Amino acid sequence: xxxxxxxxxxxxxxxxxxxxxxxxxxxxxxxxxxxxxxxxxxxxxxxxxxxxxxxxxxxxxxxxxxxxxxxxxxxxxxxxxxxxxxxxxxxxxxxxxxxxxxxxxxxxxxxxxxxxxxxxxxxxxxxxxxxxxxxxxxxxxxxxxxxxxxxxxxxxxxxxxxxxxxxxxxxxxxxxxxxxxxxxxxxxxxxxxxxxxxxxxxxxxxxxxxxxxxxxxxxxxxxxxxxxxxxxxxxxxxxxxxxxxxxxxxxxxxxxxxxxxxxxxxxxxxxxxxxxxxxxxxxxxxxxxxxxxxxxxxxxxxxxxxxxxxxxxxxxxxxxxxxxxxxxxxxxxxxxxxxxxxxxxxxxxxxxxxxxxxxxxxxxxxxxxxxxxxxxxxxxxxxxxxxxxxxxxxxxxxxxxxxxxxxxxxxxxxxxxxxxxxxxxxxxxxxxxxxxxxxxxxxxxxxxxxxxxxxxxxxxxxxxxxxxxxxxxxxxxxxxxxxxxxxxxxxxxxxxxxxxxxxxxxxxxxxxxxxxxxxxxxxxxxxxxxxxxxxxxxxxxxxxxxxxxxxxxxxxxxxxxxxxxxxxxxxxxxxxxxxxxxxxxxxxxxxxxxxxxxxxxxxxxxxxxxxxxxxxxxxxxxxxxxxxxxxxxxxxxxxxxxxxxxxxxxxxxxxxxxxxxxxxxxxxxxxxxxxxxxxxxxxxxxxxxxxxxxxxxxxxxxxxxxxxxxxxxxxxxxxxxxx
Numbered sequence: 040x041x042x043x044x045x046x047x048x049x050x051x052x053x054x055x056x057x058x059x060x061x062x063x064x065x066x067x068x069x070x071x072x073x074x075x076x077x078x079x080x081x082x083x084x085x086x087x088x089x090x091x092x093x094x095x096x097x098x099x100x101x102x103x104x105x106x107x108x109x110x111x112x113x114x115x116x117x118x119x120x121x122x123x124x125x126x127x128x129x130x131x132x133x134x135x136x137x138x139x140x141x142x143x144x145x146x147x148x149x150x151x152x153x154x155x156x157x158x159x160x161x162x163x164x165x166x167x168x169x170x171x172x173x174x175x176x177x178x179x180x181x182x183x184x185x186x187x188x189x190x191x192x193x194x195x196x197x198x199x200x201x202x203x204x205x206x207x208x209x210x211x212x213x214x215x216x217x218x219x220x221x222x223x224x225x226x227x228x229x230x231x232x233x234x235x236x237x238x239x240x241x242x243x244x245x246x247x248x249x250x251x252x253x254x255x256x257x258x259x260x261x262x263x264x265x266x267x268x269x270x271x272x273x274x275x276x277x278x279x280x281x282x283x284x285x286x287x288x289x290x291x292x293x294x295x296x297x298x299x300x301x302x303x304x305x306x307x308x309x310x311x312x313x314x315x316x317x318x319x320x321x322x323x324x325x326x327x328x329x330x331x332x333x334x335x336x337x338x339x340x341x342x343x344x345x346x347x348x349x350x351x352x353x354x355x356x357x358x359x360x361x362x363x364x365x366x367x368x369x370x371x372x373x374x375x376x377x378x379x380x381x382x383x384x385x386x387x388x389x390x391x392x393x394x395x396x397x398x399x400x401x402x403x404x405x406x407x408x409x410x411x412x413x414x415x416x417x418x419x420x421x422x423x424x425x426x427x428x429x430x431x432x433x434x435x436x437x438x439x440x441x442x443x444x445x446x447x448x449x450x451x452x453x454x455x456x457x458x459x460x461x462x463x464x465x466x467x468x469x470x471x472x473x474x475x476x477x478x479x480x481x482x483x484x485x486x487x488x489x490x491x492x493x494x495x496x497x498x499x500x501x502x503x504x505x506x507x508x509x510x511x512x513x514x515x516x517x518x519x520x521x522x523x524x525x526x527x528x529x530x531x532x533x534x535x536x537x538x539x540x541x542x543x544x545x546x547x548x549x550x551x552x553x554x555x556x557x558x559x560x561x562x563x564x565x566x567x568x569x570x571x572x573x574x575x576x577x578x579x580x581x582x583x584x585x586x587x588x589x590x591x592x593x594x595x596x597x598x599x600x601x602x603x604x605x606x607x608x609x610x611x612x613x614x615x616x617x618x619x620x621x622x623x624x625x626x627x628x629x630x631x632x633x634x635x636x637x638x639x640x641x642x643x644x645x646x647x648x649x650x651x652x653x654x655x656x657x658x659x660x661x662x663x664x665x666x667x668x669x670x671x672x673x674x675x676x677x678x679x680x681x682x683x684x685x686x687x688x689x690x691x692x693x694x695x696x697x698x699x700x701x702x703x704x705x706x707x708x709x710x711x712x713x714x715x716x717x718x719x720x721x722x723x724x725x726x727x728x729x730x731x732x733x734x735x736x737x738x739x740x741x742x743x744x745x746x747x748x749x750x751x752x753x754x755x756x757x758x759x760x761x762x
Contacts (some may be wrong), residue, residue, distance in 0.1 A: 074304075100519070155218055162215070164201050226298050228313060240373075292361065315399055439756040447466060460473045490620065504550060505549065525561070596676035660702065
């Protein structure tokens with residue numbers, strides 16, 4: 040039983056408790072105290088991050104849809120809704136259920152907008168795989184994602200996985216979902232119309248997930264975190280599949296005026312925020328909430344994060360229409376309250392009033408101006424880096440690095456073909472899905488090099504956006520909009536908060552310059568373990584529009600005799616590279632330079648060339664640099680390449696440096712002249728560096744032979760690392 044003095048255990052500060060007393064003008068009931076603790080937690084109310092989130096632009100080249108739990112754009116009369124969010128701490132404590140319910144939560148955010156979920160992606164981070172517990176976490180998370188996603192019939196079409204010991208003790212599990220529907224079918228997350236009915240729909244409420252957002256997600260990990268295992272929710276994907284169909288059918292009736300899923304903070308969040316968004320109040324009777332456990336207290340009912348539950352605002356007198364639909368799908372749909380004029384959330388339980396609070400006070404957490412302290416990371420002096428003698432060996436070592444090696448063993452566990460819309464499969468730069476009945480398609484990707492962000496958060500965050508754009512462009516898509524999942528350490532520590540502040544500023548500046556609205560997202564703080572904080576990881580989720588899905592482009596080399604062209608410039612940069620980390624054991628900077636104007640010109644040139652239909656393959660350069668990207672292209676296409684370079688820089692930087700704004704294209708020799716015209720029009724540096732031929736990759740610079748590897752050896756290193 041909670042007491043009025045339990046606020047500290049619930050994560051509230053002394054000052055926050057004083058603020059609650061001032062708002063209510065009395066002592067809070069245990070239920071009110073619990074409700075404030077979850078709504079004002081960092082996970083729900085963003086009190087330590089909202090100041091900087093306001094920097095994000097919500098305008099772009101396409102009509103943007105923002106202001107709800109998920110956001111998106113409008114294209115050709117269709118609303119494309121998407122969002123990325125985290126389930127980090129639950130996945131560290133219980134990886135299978137943590138990851139599964141992470142998928143379930145973000146999918147609910149999509150279909151409660153009135154759109155059908157059509158694809159999922161993920162962005163995952165773990166400690167190095169030589170630690171058995173990290174292997175356990177990887178296997179559990181992948182099992183949870185595949186279990187839940189496959190069962191609900193939503194394809195997992197792409198994502199990324201990185202490994203670094205900074206994530207030992209605090210893995211990251213970021214999930215993204217995309218949905219689509221005609222614009223006029225969009226639903227809103229608000230309560231409207233005095234006297235209208237509040238319906239509870241979906242699964243029954245239990246004790247799972249209590250305190251998940253305030254106790255588990257809004258504090259850093261310490262010793263003995265296994266004790267928090269009971270706070271992790273348990274999901275039922277088959278029930279969620281029924282909930283998807285029932286909810287979309289209910290929304291089609293036109294009598295559902297508002298809807299919100301019960302995610303973090305459960306019934307507290309959905310009721311308070313729906314009422315606040317509609318400028319109304321809400322009166323609820325908790326005795327009517329379907330329970331699956333005996334003896335639950337009212338604060339437990341309000342804090343529970345049991346999965347697969349929704350709250351609906353339905354026209355008065357039309358309740359049976361909606362209840363009949365949910366019953367058909369085997370789900371509860373119970374009237375638990377009404378919309379009232381007074382802007383208060385009043386809750387009764389067994390004849391007692393357990394809550395009588397202003398809705399704005401619950402839904403609008405305080406905003407804190409957090410102190411920050413600039414962090415200066417060590418810079419690498421390239422001249423002091425020993426030059427490797429055997430570049431062939433280095434290439435094979437990099438291809439077998441878990442951060443570069445094939446993740447096929449992971450994504451093959453996901454059903455990426457359900458709904459039969461997937462046009463470019465996982466494993467490449469970005470995935471592409473068709474839109475039924477349309478000529479165009481949607482490309483999607485997730486990206487972030489957290490080592491870059493650790494070395495320079497502003498530049499690293501901008502590179503994450505730039506690479507996401509490049510990944511879309513090389514498929515033939517026009518980058519359209521951004522969602523993000525901002526993963527950082529404890530914001531109450533000034534050095535950690537500096538990383539957050541500068542990362543957000545970097546994302547905001549590049550997105551504004553490139554007309555990319557940030558339409559949705561999530562902040563996850565307190566990602567720390569006893570060994571320290573994770574690297575700052577502002578994961579970027581992005582979608583792009585492919586005007587003609589039949590002209591989609593992939594990374595694999597296609598035809599013997601095709602000309603290989605490099606867009607962009609090779610520079611002598613090694614800071615933050617996978618080469619420096621793996622071969623020399625150094626995580627030092629600065630990360631590679633990013634010229635926004637050059638990057639944009641390179642992307643525009645690539646997009647124009649693919650749109651003309653004259654490009655046979657396109658692949659961006661990222662981790663591992665030029666040699667790794669060439670190796671991937673030859674492996675994917677099972678065709679070799681002869682490469683001749685003439686750059687006057689260090690050979691290890693030439694092959695493995697990670698200079699930005701570079702793309703490899705292949706074209707038929709007959710199309711080289713129109714391609715040159717496009718490059719010159721866009722003022723883009725380019726070089727013909729070789730041709731597709733044979734069954735091996737050989738790279739020379741001047742008269743020096745640098746790499747000479749058969750496809751069999753490349754594949755052995757690349758495909759056999761992650762089992």
